[in-house]
Amino acid sequence: MHEQDSPLKLDSTLKQDSTLNEFYEDVVRGLSQSQKTLSPKYFYDAQGSRYFDQICQLPEYYPYRTELKLLPTVARELNSYFQQQAIDELNVVEFGAGSLHKIKPLLEHIPAIRHFTAIDISGEHLDNACQELQKLFPDLDIQAVQGDFTQPVSLHSSQATRLGFFPGSTIGNLTPEEAVEFLRSARQTLGTGSYMLLGVDSKKDTSILHQAYNDSQGITALFNKNILQRINRELGADFELSNFEHQAVYNSAKGRIEMHLRSTSDQKVQIGDNSFTFKQDESIHTENSYKYTTEEFSQLSQGAGWVTEEWWLADNNMFAVTLLRC
Ligand SMILES: C[S@@+](CC[C@H](N)C(=O)[O-])C[C@H]1O[C@@H](n2cnc3c(N)ncnc32)[C@H](O)[C@@H]1O
Known part of the structure; x- marks a missing residue:
């Protein structure tokens, strides 16, 4: 057992060193x-992930609760949409998955989701969140990937249709040029015939x-x-x-x-x-x-090779969710 353990330890030490060097x-x-x-x-x-969870509970921080309130409606409509498309097996790939709160309404309303790939840079936080999610959804096949979502990610191969999921307006943390680059690379990661569900924060009162x-x-x-x-x-x-x-x-x-x-x-x-x-x-x-208008964001995603299928707007256009098709 010790003989098998040591190369693994060496690999993870090297990974830690290179991550630290990059930092x-x-x-x-x-x-x-x-x-x-x-x-x-x-x-x-x-610690940063814990602070972000606290931010999500603040009365002033509307993006988290507004999007979360909208997601059950989005999920029900997506379920009908995927049924019409005769899609019966989905792998949801969440970029910047955090505490995994936003996947739950999707899992509750879209039975075709059999696989879930959660990508996040905050590895320890992600592992804990995945363990909690597994308890709630014991049949779900969960893959936790600690890494940078701007880099290519290799996914388990399967017949399932891939649905990228990028909630929380995390795409807004990228410049528009970086966002186009991200969407292009996500298109390659997810492959032809895939979809992407994205949370976009709207322009509003300063x-x-x-x-x-x-x-x-x-x-x-x-x-x-x-x-x-x-x-x-x-x-x-x-x-x-x-x-x-x-x-x-x-x-x-x-x-x-x-x-x-x-x-x-x-x-x-x-x-x-x-x-x-x-x-x-x-x-x-x-x-x-x-912050984007729906027109600005549809144009941006089109520039990265995605077609806008749908927009859902929450609470007087406080926040928006869009479905893109590759
Ligand atoms: C704004 S939070 C959103 C969390 C969650 N998706 C939500 O909607 O509540 C951004 C998340 O993305 C992760 N993250 C930020 N930059 C990342 C990167 N370059 N690669 C992978 N994960 C990243 C953070 O660790 C964090 O969990």
Whole structure:
């Protein structure tokens, strides 16, 4: 048993090392730009995933509850649609699956879903969520994939029709160019004859957006600052968290919420051999959250080779879900 165990341990150590190297290189590259940036995918260690779950429960954060309320209707209509298409076996492939709350209405209303592939960068959180889901749906074939959804993913081969699932307006964290690139790569991963169900956040009153990303309990601020905590812990940096302030502003020209961490003083931060200077008020840009009209998004997905089949709009167009066909 020990003889079999050791190569596995070596592989996982190597994987951890290369993941850490990539993290280090991305952080150094991002902080070396004139507008310092960090990729939002690094928010999501186990603690970041827990903060995101707390954000979903905030009264100001409408995207989570609005989409979740819409999904049973979407799922019932999808069930009829797939029956009409004589599709009787589906593999749902969820990108950025998180705590797996959004797959449940689909599983409850679409019996043809026999397989579920959950992809997320936050591996420990994903494994726990998959174990919980398996208890609720013991017959479901679940594949958990820890990885970056912007990279190609190899799926178990089966006859099942593939339905990509990308809820939570996570696509809004990508620039429109990155979103097209993602949709092209997802088309290749899922293959011809597949479908994609996507949650898209709509353009709306700026004050609603502002409140959603600047909650009164300060959870979004903790989530934003967690990226610095993670860099300190995993890369041995010396960010002083109290010297940075959470900021979220709507950039109407670009149609996106921008999250930043603003330096409250002139300061210097050390990460390995690299030192980074911050002027007072200089910011690190940590996340975008693009908002789209249905027309804008249909055009974007068409550019990536998908055909729009349907739109569902929730609560006065607060949030939208679309079905695409490959
Ligand atoms: C905004 S949350 C949405 C979670 C869930 N799908 C929902 O709708 O509630 C984004 C999720 O995507 C994951 N994630 C972010 N960037 C990722 C990436 N590049 N590759 C894989 N997963 C990623 C995060 O860990 C997180 O679970």
